[in-house]
Amino acid sequence: MKLFGPLYDRVMGWSRHPRAPRYLAALSFAESSFFPVPPDVMLAPMAAARPDQGMRLALITTLFSVLGGLAGYLLGHLAFEAITPWIVQAGHGGQLERARDWFGQWGVWVVLVAGFSPIPYKLFTLTAGAMAMPLAPFMLASFLGRGARFFAVALIIAALGPRIEPRLRPYMEWIGWSTVALLAVAVLIYQVQG
Numbered sequence: 001m002k003l004f005g006p007l008y009d010r011v012m013g014w015s016r017h018p019r020a021p022r023y024l025a026a027l028s029f030a031e032s033s034f035f036p037v038p039p040d041v042m043l044a045p046m047a048a049a050r051p052d053q054g055m056r057l058a059l060i061t062t063l064f065s066v067l068g069g070l071a072g073y074l075l076g077h078l079a080f081e082a083i084t085p086w087i088v089q090a091g092h093g094g095q096l097e098r099a100r101d102w103f104g105q106w107g108v109w110v111v112l113v114a115g116f117s118p119i120p121y122k123l124f125t126l127t128a129g130a131m132a133m134p135l136a137p138f139m140l141a142s143f144l145g146r147g148a149r150f151f152a153v154a155l156i157i158a159a160l161g162p163r164i165e166p167r168l169r170p171y172m173e174w175i176g177w178s179t180v181a182l183l184a185v186a187v188l189i190y191q192v193q194g
Contacts, residue, residue, distance in 0.1 A: 002173060003173070003176065004172045004173050004175065004176025004177065005169070005172045005173055007176070008169065008172045008176075009169075012045050012048070012049060014042075014045075015042070015045040015046040015048070015049040015050070016049045016050070020042075020046055021046075021056075021057065021060055023042065024039060024042050024043060024046060024057060024060055024061060024064075025060050025061075025063075025064040026064070027039045027042055028060070028061045028062075028063075028064035028065040028068060029064040029065070029067055029068035029071070030068060031065065031068060031121070031122065032065045032066070032067075032068030032069040032071070032072055032121055032122055032125055032146075033068045033069065033071040033072035033075060033122055033125060033126075034072070034075075034122060035122075036090075036120070038118070039061050039065060039150070040149075040150070040153050043057055043058065043061050043150060043153055043154060043157075044153055044157045044161075047153070047154045047157040047158045047161060048157050048158070048161030048162065049161075051157075051158040051159075051161060051162055052158075054154040054155065054157065054158030055151070055154060055155075055158075057154055058147075058150045058151040058153070058154035058155075061146075061150040061154075062143065062146050062147040062150050062151070065121075065142075065146045065150070066139065066142045066143050066146055068125075069115075069121065069125040069138075069139075069142045069146070070125075070139065070142075071125075072122050072125025072126050072128075072129065073125050073126075073128050073129035073133075073135070073138060074129060075125075075126060075129060076125065076126035076127060076128065076129025076130040077129035077130065077132065078129075080126060080127075080129065080130035083126070084096070087123070087126070092120065092123060095119070095120065095123055096123055096126075096127065099114075099123045099124050099127045100127055100131070103124075103127055103128070103131055103133070107133070108133065108134075108137040108138065108141050109141070110124065111124055111128060111133075111137075111138055111141035111142055111145060112141040112144055112145040113145065114145065115141065115142050115144070115145020115146040115148070115149060116145045116146075116148050116149045117149075121146070125142075
């Protein structure tokens with residue numbers, strides 16, 4: 001079944017759309033506070049399709065991600081108890097508890113690390129608000145962590161993408177199904193350990 005090749009072609013087409021930067025900004029904002037899809041999935045093909053715009057796209061992603069993080073912070077500060085059941089129901093209860101523990105141990109440094117890591121950033125924005133972390137350090141750590149991540153993605157993809165992209169396309173089905181298999185194994189391991 002061919003699924004990932006056509007999907008890849010469609011994403012590359014979308015990444016060249018004149019309004020793609022607006023969609024990237026919206027996705028970046030939403031992911032930092034409530035949406036499950038990380039902006040990297042849109043930033044990477046956009047940087048590959050427009051290598052000369054990579055830094056601008058990384059800046060858009062960073063700024064709107066930090067603004068979304070601020071929205072998550074406010075949501076956590078104002079309504080954490082009301083939204084916690086939804087977070088748990090979505091399967092992030094263990095990660096939420098881990099985020100709380102990490103805040104207790106490392107404070108603002110955990111925001112910096114979470115901003116760069118693949119751990120769902122929204123859990124840290126919500127928890128920072130719930131724990132009333134001082135806003136200025138939260139914003140600075142968010143900007144540094146998210147900026148480091150998105151600029152690294154844009155730099156790597158803009159530099160390598162135009163050369164690698166034509167070579168990746170023939171293997172897209174294999175890459176896609178291998179990724180699905182690895183994610184399934186990771187979920188199984190996580191469930192067995194949890």
